[in-house]
Amino acid sequence: MSPIVKLLAQRIALGLLLLFLVSILIFAGTIVLPGDVAQSILGQSATPEALANLRAELGLDEPPVARYFNWLFGVFQGDLGTALTSGQDIATAIGKRLGNTLFLAFWAAIIAVPLAIFLGLLAVRYRERWPDKLISAVTLASISVPEFLIGYILMFFIGVKLGWFPPTAISYRPDADLLTKLSAVALPIAVLTLVVLAHMMRMTRAAILNVMQSAYIETAELKGLRMFTIIWRHAFPNSVAPVVNVVMLNLAYLVVGVVVVEVVFVYPGMGGYLVDHVSKRDIPVVQACGLIFAAVYIGLNLIADVVSILANPRLRHPK
Amino acid sequence: MSDNLLKVRGLKIGATVYPPGEKPHDIKIVHGVDCDLEKGKVLGLIGESGAGKSTIGLATMAYGRGGVELTGGEVWVNDRDILASAQGDIRSLRGGEVTYVSQSAAASFNPAKQIMEQVTEAAIGHGKFSKKEAEERAVTLFRKLGLPDPENIGKRYPHQVSGGQLQRCMTALALCPEPDLVVFDEPTTALDVTTQIDVLAAIKEAIRDTGVAALYITHDLAVVAQVSDDIMVLRHGNTVEYGTTDQIINAPQEEYTQALVSVRSIEHEEKQPTPEPLLTVQNITARYKGTKFDVLHDVTVDLHPGQTLAVVGESGSGKSTLARVITGLLPPRDGTINFAGRMLSKDLGNRTKEDLRELQMIYQMADVAMNPRQTVGTIIGRPLEFYFGLKGAEKRKRVIELLDEIEMGSEFIDRYPAELSGGQKQRVCIARALAAKPKLIICDEVTSALDPLVADGILKLLLQLQKIEDVAYLFITHDLATVKAIADSIAVMYQGKVQRYGSKSHVLTPPFDDYTDLLLSSVPEMKLGWLEDVIANRKMESAGN
Numbered sequence: 001m002s003p004i005v006k007l008l009a010q011r012i013a014l015g016l017l018l019l020f021l022v023s024i025l026i027f028a029g030t031i032v033l034p035g036d037v038a039q040s041i042l043g044q045s046a047t048p049e050a051l052a053n054l055r056a057e058l059g060l061d062e063p064p065v066a067r068y069f070n071w072l073f074g075v076f077q078g079d080l081g082t083a084l085t086s087g088q089d090i091a092t093a094i095g096k097r098l099g100n101t102l103f104l105a106f107w108a109a110i111i112a113v114p115l116a117i118f119l120g121l122l123a124v125r126y127r128e129r130w131p132d133k134l135i136s137a138v139t140l141a142s143i144s145v146p147e148f149l150i151g152y153i154l155m156f157f158i159g160v161k162l163g164w165f166p167p168t169a170i171s172y173r174p175d176a177d178l179l180t181k182l183s184a185v186a187l188p189i190a191v192l193t194l195v196v197l198a199h200m201m202r203m204t205r206a207a208i209l210n211v212m213q214s215a216y217i218e219t220a221e222l223k224g225l226r227m228f229t230i231i232w233r234h235a236f237p238n239s240v241a242p243v244v245n246v247v248m249l250n251l252a253y254l255v256v257g258v259v260v261v262e263v264v265f266v267y268p269g270m271g272g273y274l275v276d277h278v279s280k281r282d283i284p285v286v287q288a289c290g291l292i293f294a295a296v297y298i299g300l301n302l303i304a305d306v307v308s309i310l311a312n313p314r315l316r317h318p319k
Numbered sequence: 320m321s322d323n324l325l326k327v328r329g330l331k332i333g334a335t336v337y338p339p340g341e342k343p344h345d346i347k348i349v350h351g352v353d354c355d356l357e358k359g360k361v362l363g364l365i366g367e368s369g370a371g372k373s374t375i376g377l378a379t380m381a382y383g384r385g386g387v388e389l390t391g392g393e394v395w396v397n398d399r400d401i402l403a404s405a406q407g408d409i410r411s412l413r414g415g416e417v418t419y420v421s422q423s424a425a426a427s428f429n430p431a432k433q434i435m436e437q438v439t440e441a442a443i444g445h446g447k448f449s450k451k452e453a454e455e456r457a458v459t460l461f462r463k464l465g466l467p468d469p470e471n472i473g474k475r476y477p478h479q480v481s482g483g484q485l486q487r488c489m490t491a492l493a494l495c496p497e498p499d500l501v502v503f504d505e506p507t508t509a510l511d512v513t514t515q516i517d518v519l520a521a522i523k524e525a526i527r528d529t530g531v532a533a534l535y536i537t538h539d540l541a542v543v544a545q546v547s548d549d550i551m552v553l554r555h556g557n558t559v560e561y562g563t564t565d566q567i568i569n570a571p572q573e574e575y576t577q578a579l580v581s582v583r584s585i586e587h588e589e590k591q592p593t594p595e596p597l598l599t600v601q602n603i604t605a606r607y608k609g610t611k612f613d614v615l616h617d618v619t620v621d622l623h624p625g626q627t628l629a630v631v632g633e634s635g636s637g638k639s640t641l642a643r644v645i646t647g648l649l650p651p652r653d654g655t656i657n658f659a660g661r662m663l664s665k666d667l668g669n670r671t672k673e674d675l676r677e678l679q680m681i682y683q684m685a686d687v688a689m690n691p692r693q694t695v696g697t698i699i700g701r702p703l704e705f706y707f708g709l710k711g712a713e714k715r716k717r718v719i720e721l722l723d724e725i726e727m728g729s730e731f732i733d734r735y736p737a738e739l740s741g742g743q744k745q746r747v748c749i750a751r752a753l754a755a756k757p758k759l760i761i762c763d764e765v766t767s768a769l770d771p772l773v774a775d776g777i778l779k780l781l782l783q784l785q786k787i788e789d790v791a792y793l794f795i796t797h798d799l800a801t802v803k804a805i806a807d808s809i810a811v812m813y814q815g816k817v818q819r820y821g822s823k824s825h826v827l828t829p830p831f832d833d834y835t836d837l838l839l840s841s842v843p844e845m846k847l848g849w850l851e852d853v854i855a856n857r858k859m860e861s862a863g864n
Contacts, residue, residue: 214426215421215423215426215427216426216427216428216429216430218384218421218427219419219421219427219428219429219437219492220429220440221382221413222377222380222382222413222414222418222419223413223414223418223440223441223444224409224410224411224412224413224414224415224441224444224445225410225414225440225441225444226410229444234429234432237429237431237432238429238430238431311431313430313431313476313478314430314476314478317475317476317478317479
């Protein structure tokens, strides 16, 4: 077996193992959480008998290990269970929400990733001169301000004062045409872009500057190439691995960490759904959301690993 | 218009340095150098490290490495003063009119790109050739430079070809845009001798066939004598002597040049073996953990007390691995090591303190073998404390004695390694090894990183210390001149085996086996026409091809 296939198989197996461990962690974590679904459904005045009956009905009186394996086998069959509070099928409900979240994350990524890399390249090209300093200052400022504050600022100035885009995402309907949808989420996308830009841009800059010390960059300079050509053609391909890792972390954040932005803009995504059901102590929903978030995180980091491996010419083209 | 392609007048080069703990200040690297080069001629720049030869070479491309600045003078290329040229003109000069071959092709090729793309990039970028023409030219050059499979080698990535091949690819890269001038900066220094000779011959032929002019920079006068028409000897940024190759080699005027020409003139009388060897390495077979092949096969050698065994071979021959086995860093799979009448444990962890004390080591890179935050006194004092329990004034007295022995005064005791020159650092490492009063010192390429004159000094010191301290050396080197200078017996290693072993006079006297012959004949000699003679008389291809 070629070393690269072996490495990739290893990574994928590790990812699956990790996901399995995370599923145990999620399940255990939600069990030790204080609070009781039966109590929160029936209210403070419920009689002990009524509570016991409801628990039995919901399957909460079985031992935890049995419940874990029931749940795990359900997950393997695509059955995430039913929400305790509403009796809805969780998979169906999450399906819609996840679609919305991915829509938002996708468009934010489409703008943020190329922009961050381009700004990183630009910062290297004009290193220690004003464009570099300006880019650094602006991106640092945008990452330092809490995202809900950026959200409200944009909402007020662009949404309300200028009226360019709707101030909230209330008008968002999954079945509307693309343009309407994009205009509805324009402001959340802007906020997310500002939040993830700095991290990726700074990593791109640092990774490329690191490569710029190499002897082959001197060779390129002595070929009389333009600085930007050197950075793009000779430095960037050798700094892909660290950059991809940071990009994937930020993509994961776009899916997993957007709770605040979704709440601020009243967007019907996963974040809002999760927060809702945490407050209702609806354990199966929380578990399902947790598992999906973990899968996204592990999956994206797995992709980052794979790309880093593939970016190494020694592995791609063995002797 | 003159025939002069390159005209350098009063070139001055400086740099800003940032020494730790001091204020940044400007230093001068080159103080006014003049030289001329006609079309199709080769000028050799020779000198020790710090002489400014690379800096001058790069100045012909209006390039300053790191913080280096071209502060004064004129550099005329094709009747144009490039130091006064605009940025755009300099770009068309670099990679178009003047190209560069660096010492380490392995580092100078982009690891992420195919060789062909990199070789043709400048020619295409400057609009000299179309992609197709440039690639055809590259293949022609690959063939001319003797690379295997010239049609397809360009499709490979740099890590897929050997060091010697990559160095030739770099030469192809420099010649591809049909430049007027190529700057060769130590192009063969990083190669094994048997590979160096092939690359040297390929470069020389390519220069002759393409009619390009070249600046050939090296510290090795014997090498430059083979390729250049004129030689300029540099020292500390000044011209020492400038003349034709014939004059410099055969009738050097300046004292410094004479020293360079006569370097490697140490005479050492071979000692007779004693009845009882100090070290007996028997049938050693070893491999590295996690690998499937042996790097040493059945190695057997003896070393007698107070004598020097030179282990010589090219990279990959297993000579450094042998040192690791003897020191216990790499336990062998098979074989025994007898030392001073007792059997040494294979594993370093099981050796006694006495074993450790009697067997010391000196390394190639003196600067990384010392803790930069310890003073010379602390570094040399450490074994005194560890092995003999010396403290305070007693320790200091012994450190000063040792400093005397290595011909450095007591004023060095409070200095840090960063304040020493390369030769002084290596001397401190020698003193540290001697401090343990060892019976055997393993010297692993201890002079390879040093300039020839400095290396000479170190070798003389080692010989002198051997007389005083009666210490034996296991001297690992790839440099046959060094071997001739100091060895009593020699082991030639090739692909993990001892190819030839015996007293110095035996090993260096014909008849030779093919490999020893190749190795011995590949050492550059300080005479004109040597290269052609050797190539014509070879019996065996070198391994680096």
